Amino acid sequence: MPPDGIRPPTLLALPSYLASHLAQIGRRVLADSLAERGLRLPHFAVLTGLADFGPLAQHDLADRLGLNRSHLVGYLDEVERRGLVGRERDPEDRRRQRVTLTADGRALAGELLTTAQRSQREFLGVLSEEERETLVELMRRVVNADDAAHARVAG
Incomplete structure (x- = not known):
């Protein structure tokens, strides 16, 4: 380590x-x-x-x-x-x-x-399953917000 x-x-x-x-x-x-x-x-x-x-x-x-x-x-x-x-x-x-x-x-x-x-x-083995799920959900929210922002600009 x-x-x-x-x-x-x-x-x-x-x-x-x-x-x-x-x-x-x-x-x-x-x-x-x-x-x-x-x-x-x-x-x-x-x-x-x-x-x-x-x-x-x-x-x-x-x-x-x-x-x-x-x-x-x-x-x-x-x-x-x-x-x-x-x-x-x-x-x-x-x-x-x-x-x-x-x-x-x-x-x-x-x-x-x-x-x-x-x-x-x-x-991600150092994280519990619940922590991994939380991490994924938070990252997904950021990515989805960015996708939505780009869609508004393109649309």
Whole structure:
């Protein structure tokens, strides 16, 4: 365990500093667990996004995941080669690609969710279950408020 006082107290009083380091830890633990399956975080995001929302236009999927649209194409190419997603022309607008999970992709998304939840419990293991739930709820409120603010600006 690192000694007390290893980090400047002024920085440890800043929520953004703490959140940044917390994100680094959580990302590392989750990325390591996904790497065991030959996947990266964007692949996980694609699979879970489609599992949550169902088939989506490619650009809509990128926007919902906060991914660059051109980068999404590469991620989709990789998971499509593995038979986890399919792309087809959107019947409502032939200029768009619609992305869907395959049966294998749906099954893997469920397995990955369990893996992700386990990795998150591990990295937040110093907190009780109630504390983890509180932390997640507080962070979700901040993210939702930011999403709402951006929606007002865009709308």
